[in-house]
Amino acid sequence: xxxxxxxxxxxxxxxxxxxxxxxxxxxxxxxxxxxxxxxxxxxxxxxxxxxxxxxxxxxxxxxxxxxxxxxxxxxxxxxxxxxxxxxxxxxxxxxxxxxxxxxxxxxxxxxxxxxxxxxxxxxxxxxxxxxxxxxxxxxxxxxxxxxxxxxxxxxxxxxxxxxxxxxxxxxxxxxxxxxxxxxxxxxxxxxx
Amino acid sequence: xxxxxxxxxxxxxxxxxxxxxxxxxxxxxxxxxxxxxxxxxxxxxxxxxxxxxxxxxxxxxxxxxxxxxxxxxxxxxxxxxxxxxxxxxxxxxxxxxxxxxxxxxxxxxxxxxxxxxxxxxxxxxxxxxxxxxxxxxxxxxxxxxxxxxxxxxxxxxxxxxxxxxxxxxxxxxxxxxxxxxxxxxxxxxxxx
Amino acid sequence: xxxxxxxxxxxxxxxxxxxxxxxxxxxxxxxxxxxxxxxxxxxxxxxxxxxxxxxxxxxxxxxxxxxxxxxxxxxxxxxxxxxxxxxxxxxxxxxxxxxxxxxxxxxxxxxxxxxxxxxxxxxxxxxxxxxxxxxxxxxxxxxxxxxxxxxxxxxxxxxxxxxxxxxxxxxxxxxxxxxxxxxxxxxxxxxxxxxxxxxxxxxxxxxxxxxxxxxxxxxxxxxxxxxxxxxxxxxxxxxxxxxxxxxxxxxxxx
Numbered sequence: 001x002x003x004x005x006x007x008x009x010x011x012x013x014x015x016x017x018x019x020x021x022x023x024x025x026x027x028x029x030x031x032x033x034x035x036x037x038x039x040x041x042x043x044x045x046x047x048x049x050x051x052x053x054x055x056x057x058x059x060x061x062x063x064x065x066x067x068x069x070x071x072x073x074x075x076x077x078x079x080x081x082x083x084x085x086x087x088x089x090x091x092x093x094x095x096x097x098x099x100x101x102x103x104x105x106x107x108x109x110x111x112x113x114x115x116x117x118x119x120x121x122x123x124x125x126x127x128x129x130x131x132x133x134x135x136x137x138x139x140x141x142x143x144x145x146x147x148x149x150x151x152x153x154x155x156x157x158x159x160x161x162x163x164x165x166x167x168x169x170x171x172x173x174x175x176x177x178x179x180x181x182x183x184x185x186x187x188x189x190x191x192x
Numbered sequence: 193x194x195x196x197x198x199x200x201x202x203x204x205x206x207x208x209x210x211x212x213x214x215x216x217x218x219x220x221x222x223x224x225x226x227x228x229x230x231x232x233x234x235x236x237x238x239x240x241x242x243x244x245x246x247x248x249x250x251x252x253x254x255x256x257x258x259x260x261x262x263x264x265x266x267x268x269x270x271x272x273x274x275x276x277x278x279x280x281x282x283x284x285x286x287x288x289x290x291x292x293x294x295x296x297x298x299x300x301x302x303x304x305x306x307x308x309x310x311x312x313x314x315x316x317x318x319x320x321x322x323x324x325x326x327x328x329x330x331x332x333x334x335x336x337x338x339x340x341x342x343x344x345x346x347x348x349x350x351x352x353x354x355x356x357x358x359x360x361x362x363x364x365x366x367x368x369x370x371x372x373x374x375x376x377x378x379x380x381x382x383x384x
Numbered sequence: 385x386x387x388x389x390x391x392x393x394x395x396x397x398x399x400x401x402x403x404x405x406x407x408x409x410x411x412x413x414x415x416x417x418x419x420x421x422x423x424x425x426x427x428x429x430x431x432x433x434x435x436x437x438x439x440x441x442x443x444x445x446x447x448x449x450x451x452x453x454x455x456x457x458x459x460x461x462x463x464x465x466x467x468x469x470x471x472x473x474x475x476x477x478x479x480x481x482x483x484x485x486x487x488x489x490x491x492x493x494x495x496x497x498x499x500x501x502x503x504x505x506x507x508x509x510x511x512x513x514x515x516x517x518x519x520x521x522x523x524x525x526x527x528x529x530x531x532x533x534x535x536x537x538x539x540x541x542x543x544x545x546x547x548x549x550x551x552x553x554x555x556x557x558x559x560x561x562x563x564x565x566x567x568x569x570x571x572x573x574x575x576x577x578x579x580x581x582x583x584x585x586x587x588x589x590x591x592x593x594x595x596x597x598x599x600x601x602x603x604x605x606x607x608x609x610x611x612x613x614x615x616x617x618x619x620x621x622x623x624x625x626x627x628x629x630x631x632x633x634x635x636x637x638x
Contacts, residue, residue, distance in 0.1 A: 019522055067512070112412070178491075213520045303547060
């Protein structure tokens with residue numbers, strides 16, 4: 001447990017996060033505890049103290065929340081949980097947005113090689129995982145899409161940097177808009 | 193933290209109680225974790241480990257639940273401050289009280305030359321600048337008003353004596369330059 | 385090319401071909417499926433073999449009179465064009481550069497596959513509502529809106545100044561009266577003095593119809609000051625027998 005002066009602050013943060021209806025940003029936490037300096041060290045220490053427990057304190061997209069430890073789902077899933085299946089198109093579109101954000105619809109279509117039906121992005125927005133993120137300042141000013149903190153929370157990601165394989169994809173140039181020039185081209189029959 | 197075999201059980205109980213919609217009885221907890229013997233010692237140990245925290249595990253009428261520590265209720269409300277401008281009536285009333293305190297409402301009305309609504313004084317009291325200051329020992333015993341230390345602090349005054357006098361106000365151009373009303377006319381041939 | 389045999393397997397094996405067609409999400413998806421059948425890393429893919437497989441597939445579909453969406457045919461035309469460019473002797477002036485076109489196609493396939501895998505890896509992660517749970521009915525945090533009032537010292541003081549001024553002004557307005565200006569009084573007195581040669585009481589030069597007392601006081605004051613001024617200018621002489629005795633005035637002609 002946290003000792004000393006921080007103890008009172010840690011207790012207050014615990015209670016606030018426990019009672020909160022939504023994950024809270026640092027600014028929102030500050031509004032509740034008053035100006036107490038940088039809250040992050042206390043939150044980190046608190047998160048660490050909860051790590052071995054069945055309840056964890058986690059940061060997701062800059063917002064803090066309590067949730068049950070991910071390995072205990074089997075105790076908690078009763079019959080009340082019904083899994084809503086995402087279509088393959090929706091999963092792919094979500095991945096494209098998450099790894100390329102902010103990204104426009106024409107870019108999503110170019111990557112997927114197929115027109116994105118309106119419903120696909122709607123489903124992702126309804127789930128609260130995707131949001132419109134301003135317009136690209138190019139001709140036509142197309143709308144861009146990006147993921148939300150709720151997306152990170154849903155998939156247990158601290159931030160976008162946690163996206164699986166993000167670094168590898170970036171290194172391979174697969175998140176660029178254009179193919180890297182130096183990519184070797186073994187053109188089948190011709191070169192062999 | 194709880195050690196050994198009980199650790200897994202304690203984690204499961206934590207998660208179950210955290211995610212439960214209602215306080216759970218021992219029978220209900222057993223249904224979730226399976227037959228693991230007497231749960232009470234583990235629950236007690238868990239409750240003890242939470243006792244110093246901002247979240248407590250408590251038993252009420254045979255049902256267990258997490259709740260925020262009872263002394264932290266004040267943190268669960270936040271103050272969102274909205275800055276409001278004082279109305280002209282309120283500023284004038286405040287000025288009259290400051291210059292004439294302790295002053296009764298009829299006196300304020302006489303000095304301002306307009307009726308003062310109760311709401312106006314309420315606003316000044318809400319702002320923390322005005323307080324009731326006893327009753328005047330005259331017929332009707334009207335309530336008197338005076339300023340508070342917060343009033344002095346807000347306007348950066350050491351005491352009320354720091355308020356500029358009428359001459360200062362005049363020098364600062366804050367008074368109309370109309371002649372005072374009783375200018376003696378020593379021309380009296382006719383009147384004397 | 386052995387690609388044909390490989391590609392025939394999965395397509396023919398599945399029940400009706402039409403359903404297979406519908407199961408692809410566009411030509412790029414079909415190309416990716418065919419490329420996977422080459423069982424090599426996409427970076428090592430033979431674009432020429434892939435093009436042949438795609439064109440074979442389209443030919444078969446046509447032979448079976450299947451309805452093909454236009455974009456499949458557009459892709460077929462494009463790939464046939466790419467193939468012809470790739471097989472021709474290298475022309476350094478060629479625009480677009482076929483090698484670059486092939487590179488772009490390869491990049492698109494790799495990228496699509498990467499996103500597909502990323503989607504699967506996302507879905508494989510612990511998910512809220514399945515693996516992790518939040519509190520179902522949190523009490524919520526009450527938010528109290530507290531007003532902070534703003535008022536500057538200047539506003540406070542000018543308000544008091546305004547009140548004071550208002551009180552003075554209101555008194556003044558009640559007593560406002562007509563006055564005789566000094567200029568008018570001088571002109572009048574000088575004119576009247578010109579007609580009179582003897583000492584005359586100043587009060588006799590005042591108008592007779594002074595019903596308004598305050599106007600009378602103003603006239604008296606202005607006329608007295610006018611008399612002083614005319615004396616200073618050498619146009620009149622003043623005389624008073626004793627304190628508070630009547631003031632006498634006479635024109636001076638020298």
